[in-house]
Amino acid sequence: MDALSFEALAIVLAAIAVGSYLKGAIGLGLPIIAIPTLAAFLGAQHAVVVITLPTFFSNVWICWRYRKMKANIPYLKVALIAACIGTVIGTFVLRELTDTALLWVLIVWIGAYLLNMVLNPDFRLEGEAARKASPFMAVMAGISQGATGIAGPVVATWIHSYRLEKELYVFGVSIMFLVIATTHLLAVAGLGLLDYERLVQGALAIIPTIVFTQIGMWTTRFMSASLFNKLVILFIIVMEIKLLWEVLGR
Numbered sequence: 001m002d003a004l005s006f007e008a009l010a011i012v013l014a015a016i017a018v019g020s021y022l023k024g025a026i027g028l029g030l031p032i033i034a035i036p037t038l039a040a041f042l043g044a045q046h047a048v049v050v051i052t053l054p055t056f057f058s059n060v061w062i063c064w065r066y067r068k069m070k071a072n073i074p075y076l077k078v079a080l081i082a083a084c085i086g087t088v089i090g091t092f093v094l095r096e097l098t099d100t101a102l103l104w105v106l107i108v109w110i111g112a113y114l115l116n117m118v119l120n121p122d123f124r125l126e127g128e129a130a131r132k133a134s135p136f137m138a139v140m141a142g143i144s145q146g147a148t149g150i151a152g153p154v155v156a157t158w159i160h161s162y163r164l165e166k167e168l169y170v171f172g173v174s175i176m177f178l179v180i181a182t183t184h185l186l187a188v189a190g191l192g193l194l195d196y197e198r199l200v201q202g203a204l205a206i207i208p209t210i211v212f213t214q215i216g217m218w219t220t221r222f223m224s225a226s227l228f229n230k231l232v233i234l235f236i237i238v239m240e241i242k243l244l245w246e247v248l249g250r
Helices: 006-026 030-042 044-065 067-072 076-096 099-119 127-148 152-160 166-190 196-220 225-248
Strands: none
Touching (some): 006 030, 006 166, 006 196, 006 225, 030 044, 030 225, 044 067, 044 166, 044 196, 076 127, 076 166, 099 127, 099 225, 127 152, 152 166, 166 196, 166 225
């Protein structure tokens, strides 16, 4: 692989910085911003593998910093186990369904959630409904990751339906991503995709990732609950548009 030019390197670092900042501030953003940018210079597979490491460590950092909040996530332990099971199932689903079919499932999922928010803006998943839905949602998130490499749409909408406080939402999506990303990281390494060059590049990306993730976490406390909620919803809409663009552009 040819070395990146100074301009290309600056663009990649800017994408990682912005994605990491959003990750720290609202719990979402790093892969969806960094991977397409890096892929433009290094190719899709290379980009996905390289970003796996900084994504993993950004989730580790957030979960460690917000670790005292774990008791406040509804049915967390069951959800984490279900997410692992779903990720394994997703690897088998990948062999049976086409990429396009799987992406359409995610598009319909997000669309249904956004429509429900419009028709029922006060909707909140809680009580018995939350207890029953939690393992199902976690399995779906795992399946989504295992089958498409994308868990964000499921995790973001599911945790958002709890209507949690700002920092608790960031922790909730991050710990789910951490469990799923750990499985993904092991799979990538096991398949031999994480070679020395990509390992070094991913390791170097960890430094700006942690720095800007922490900056994002610092700014969360200064956001109003209304602004935070609007940013999360906006990012969910962006994910929907991105998936539609990817499917319709094939």
